[in-house]
Structures are given as C-alpha cells and as structure tokens.
Amino acid sequence: MGHVLLGIIFCVVGALITLKAEWILKEFGRTEFAEKYFPFEGGSRFFYKLIGIIIIIAGFLTIGGIHFAILNWIAKTLFGGLKVK
Numbered sequence: 001m002g003h004v005l006l007g008i009i010f011c012v013v014g015a016l017i018t019l020k021a022e023w024i025l026k027e028f029g030r031t032e033f034a035e036k037y038f039p040f041e042g043g044s045r046f047f048y049k050l051i052g053i054i055i056i057i058a059g060f061l062t063i064g065g066i067h068f069a070i071l072n073w074i075a076k077t078l079f080g081g082l083k084v085k
Contacts, residue, residue: 007060
C-alpha cells in the first residue's frame, strides 16, 4: 500500500513540474547544461518538462511495484547486482 501512495505522490509532483515548467524557468532561470545539449529554442524549458516526465514514469513504476526489478537490473548491469539478504 505504501508504494502505491508514494507512486501517486511521484506522479503528482512530476505532473506539476511538467505543467509549471514556465514558472520554474522564471524562478530558477536557464540551465547551462540544457542550453548546451538541447540546442533548439527553449532548451531549459524542455529539460524541466523532461525531468517531470521521468518522475511520472518513476511514479508509475513504483505503483506497479516493478521499480525494484528495474533498479536491480541497472545495478546488475553496472556493478554486478545488489546484495539483498
């Protein structure tokens, strides 16, 4: 039950970041990373929206309970796996 609530919180936060990207851009300004690697107009705005979408996807993975499997796959690929007792 706890992972469902946490996933819903992730989805809501991600949606707010995606919908309020213009406000975030005005408050925090442009990011050099986004302007460099997303060379089209509005690179920072796109970057903020991309972060929001990634958080939403993480929320859905958490709701479905498959976030541990994906994290374990990433850890196995990079470090040889997680040692869980």
